[in-house]
Amino acid sequence: MKNNKFYNIITYGCQMNKHDSERLAGMLEEMGYQPTDKYENADIILLNTCIIRENAELKVFGKLGELKRYKRENPDLIIGIGGCMMQQDEPVDEVYKKYRHVDLIFGTHNIHHLPDLINKIEKTRDRVVEVWDEEEGLIPDLPSQRKSEHSAWISIIQGCDNFCTYCIVPYVRGRERSRPLTSIVKEAEKLAADGVKEITLLGQNVNSYGNDLEKETTFPKLLAELNKVQKLKRIRFMTSHPRDFSDELLEKIAELDKVANHIHLPIQSGSNKVLKQMNRGYTREYYIERVEKIRKEMPHASVSTDFIVGFPGETEADFEQTINLVKELNFDMAYTFIYSPRSGTPAASRKDQIDEEVKKKRLKTLMDLQNKISYDKNQKLIGSTQEVLVTGASDSNPKVYEGRTSTNKICFFEKREELIGELVNVKIEAAKSWTLDGTIIGK
Ligand code: SAH
Ligand code: SF4
Numbered sequence: 001m002k003n004n005k006f007y008n009i010i011t012y013g014c015q016m017n018k019h020d021s022e023r024l025a026g027m028l029e030e031m032g033y034q035p036t037d038k039y040e041n042a043d044i045i046l047l048n049t050c051i052i053r054e055n056a057e058l059k060v061f062g063k064l065g066e067l068k069r070y071k072r073e074n075p076d077l078i079i080g081i082g083g084c085m086m087q088q089d090e091p092v093d094e095v096y097k098k099y100r101h102v103d104l105i106f107g108t109h110n111i112h113h114l115p116d117l118i119n120k121i122e123k124t125r126d127r128v129v130e131v132w133d134e135e136e137g138l139i140p141d142l143p144s145q146r147k148s149e150h151s152a153w154i155s156i157i158q159g160c161d162n163f164c165t166y167c168i169v170p171y172v173r174g175r176e177r178s179r180p181l182t183s184i185v186k187e188a189e190k191l192a193a194d195g196v197k198e199i200t201l202l203g204q205n206v207n208s209y210g211n212d213l214e215k216e217t218t219f220p221k222l223l224a225e226l227n228k229v230q231k232l233k234r235i236r237f238m239t240s241h242p243r244d245f246s247d248e249l250l251e252k253i254a255e256l257d258k259v260a261n262h263i264h265l266p267i268q269s270g271s272n273k274v275l276k277q278m279n280r281g282y283t284r285e286y287y288i289e290r291v292e293k294i295r296k297e298m299p300h301a302s303v304s305t306d307f308i309v310g311f312p313g314e315t316e317a318d319f320e321q322t323i324n325l326v327k328e329l330n331f332d333m334a335y336t337f338i339y340s341p342r343s344g345t346p347a348a349s350r351k352d353q354i355d356e357e358v359k360k361k362r363l364k365t366l367m368d369l370q371n372k373i374s375y376d377k378n379q380k381l382i383g384s385t386q387e388v389l390v391t392g393a394s395d396s397n398p399k400v401y402e403g404r405t406s407t408n409k410i411c412f413f414e415k416r417e418e419l420i421g422e423l424v425n426v427k428i429e430a431a432k433s434w435t436l437d438g439t440i441i442g443k
């Protein structure tokens with residue numbers, strides 16, 4: 001039942017947050033709210049925040065400032081803020097004290113309480129703050145309002161137990177908790193019946209899926225079960241932790257026809273000293289061996305990674321090690337970040353922080369190198385045929401359609417409305433560092 005009220009959700013951060021926003025939207029729509037793009041039409045505006053790096057936080061405070069005028073124009077508007085930033089005391093205090101137009105503060109562990117919290121505000125018009133330290137029991141399966149009809153995220157494991165020394169995630173997302181295998185498979189079956197062709201399994205470390213469940217429940221087993229779901233065409237997953245990326249898993253991925261030809265395996269640094277101080281639990285040599293094995297078992301797979309430059313104490317020699325590794329491993333793609341100290345993490349209190357200018361210079365060197373490698377790799381695809389899932393009009397150029405290859409590369413081609421949601425063969429005709437251009441040659 002629609003209630004003639006409208007909502008808008010502003011999302012920052014990773015896929016997990018984006019998926020949480022789909023669940024927030026699902027709950028609001030069950031309450032009768034409808035989506036709107038315009039803040040001035042909204043009765044509820046929610047910010048789903050991220051705290052992974054400082055610039056993520058700055059964006060949120062900027063947005064909160066911008067929203068003030070909408071509250072002035074419409075005092076009944078409810079402004080709520082949730083997500084990872086709200087699992088930390090300092091930002092909560094700051095929002096509560098300095099941004100008086102915010103009505104609701106909630107955390108990552110209690111998103112399923114949103115309807116109650118909103119009802120409370122509507123009744124009392126008091127400001128409400130409800131943030132939990134940990135989740136209570138099993139999270140109920142929540143409705144999702146998905147953006148895409150053909151691709152869907154499925155959360156399989158929440159939280160993280162790894163405590164990489166730079167990272168805030170374990171503090172804001174809590175300990176690892178796997179969802180029961182049957183409920184994941186059921187969700188996948190339901191999505192497939194609704195027309196979803198591609199699922200992406202989400203977790204901070206999907207490889208540790210099942211560690212907290214019965215012994216036989218493992219990530220390779222989950223993939224094997226999902227591979228059986230009829231009508232489903234593609235299975236993706238992220239993120240894999242190199243330490244837990246086992247031979248058993250690799251062999252399973254190589255064997256299962258629906259699992260996409262792409263492995264995202266964040267390395268963070270090419271220096272063993274830095275890796276150790278980051279508490280990553282593997283060496284450069286071990287990582288290289290993993291990638292070599294992936295390429296042997298899955299010759300057509302793409303491999304992407306993440307890097308952090310300017311971790312405390314990183315010397316020029318350490319950075320050189322990263323550069324050498326990039327040259328050696330020829331990644332298809334890499335996400336590169338400047339180290340950002342996160343208060344409360346061990347690395348943030350180190351005295352040997354790297355100068356901002358040095359960090360920026362290293363980032364540029366790394367990005368220039370990786371862009372060139374990605375470009376050269378993609379050039380080699382010209383003339384090849386790639387299987388692409390047609391998503392629809394491209395955001396960046398609405399004149400063409402886009403989709404992703406099994407190797408997770410964005411591909412542009414001509415508009416063909418009747419093919420949205422289909423897997424098609426595209427002949428690649430041109431390539432850049434991040435995208436491919438081609439023509440559909442058949443299904
Ligand atoms: N669980 C995943 C992703 C975590 S966040 C993993 O372990 O890979 C995504 C990326 O953000 C990380 O891979 C890392 O490269 C980067 N990151 C995390 N904390 C950071 C920090 N404090 N400063 C800069 N980059 C960071
Ligand atoms: Fe952060 Fe490390 Fe966990 Fe990834 S594995 S979320 S980088 S602590």
Ligand code: F3S
Nearest residue numbers: 013014050051052084
């Ligand atoms: Fe994701 Fe940012 Fe939270 S990267 S888990 S939204 S801190």
